[in-house]
Amino acid sequence: MSGSTLQAEETVLRVLIIEDDERIAEINRRFVEKVPGFSVVGIATDEAQALETLEVLEPDLVLLDIYFPDTSGLELLRTIGQKHRQTDVIMITAAKEVDAVREALRGGAFDYIMKPLLFSRLQETLLRYKAYQHTLLTLRQEKAGVSQEEIDALLHGAGKKEASSSGNAVSLPKGIDKLTLDKIVHAVLEAEMPLTAEQTAKRVGVSRSTARRYLEHLIAEGRLQADLSYGDVGRPERVYRKKK
Template identity: 40%
Template sequence: MTISVLLIEDDPMVQEVNKQFIKKIEGFTIIGVASTGEEGLKLVKDLKPDLILLDVYMPEQNGLDMLNKLRNEGSRVDVIAITAANDRDTIRTMLHNGARDYLIKPFKFERFRQALQDFKTYQEQLSGSGSISQYELDLIKSNGKPMSKSSGEQLPKGLNEQTLRQILRYLEKQEDALTAEETADGVGIARVTARRYLDFLQKSGQVKIEIQYGGVGRPLNRYTLVSLSK
């Protein structure tokens, strides 16, 4: 997937810096550059970009007015604000009108790359048709980083988001609690791998353990999803 980018920025030096930044990030291509909000509106209609990188302080029509006009016209094009405007009212207004991220000048390349890569992940995960589960949606909203309800713990090293989503999706479809072995067989991974993911999900409060006694041998741990509303 290649994401088309429209850059709207009135400062030629900043334009060039942002162009060079974009060229360093795989999966993005610049299809147009505008120096004013009026010019930007025309290019949005003509070029139909996937993403706009939008400044706020511009002549003729600023970024706030441009984004507001786009939304009033029904445009759902995604926007990342890149601006020196750091007052709360401007930030709140831009986010309210659907800016997916907000970068305050000056910023480092790593923050710029993070914004674009997060957007690319978001696009890939929501592309296509069909339904997704609440757990998958929560992962998308958190940029693929499942968080502990209480501690904000991120996904540990060695675990990946795709396998975690597969496990969550599989557990969500089950009516009964499952063992690590049953989960591993259902998802198609090793039992020790399934146990690592289940242990993480249990510690982060996303699954609960039911201990099953009886029979010969050690008791079995069975895992089931818990409600996100709890």
């Protein structure tokens, strides 16, 4: 397949909602499915349903309440951490106790969001989680180890916020600068052919690893598309272009 490209399929992240109030669960479902790249695969309203659906569906992400008539969401969080290690959790709850927040974070929750849930707040977290997953996937595929900068980006992805042209707050992970991001976007959009991370780096004047991090962030945001390019020699290389 010399000189050809193979489109990389965008991973859809599978979400399970564990919430005892069916009305709130339905609202959460609608919110999640408004964010590109996420699909709700199930809703559980009690402990038995939660344990069964976790086992059967093996979701990527769980939206988890704390208060249930027959259990605690913090207990379910511990169970997920022990038995479903590939599943991440975002707490969505009315619990305001400091100890509950502390236990949720110590238990590995990706985020802790207070009710009543605002779509903008959930969207911010889901986009950050999507970027986190893309970064993990890229690091697994391309590197045997990670740098301190890359670890910092994973751990502190909540970073800063920049105002969009519409006036809404848009979350940018730590290590993603608005000016550099705009340069990366411009370089890819102006190119006649898809660009590799190295080609992008040369056009913008940054390192290859920096260019790749920004490009993967743009993939996670749905602003660019990644393909695999098969050259004459060597392994397939990831290339980036404007999303169709």
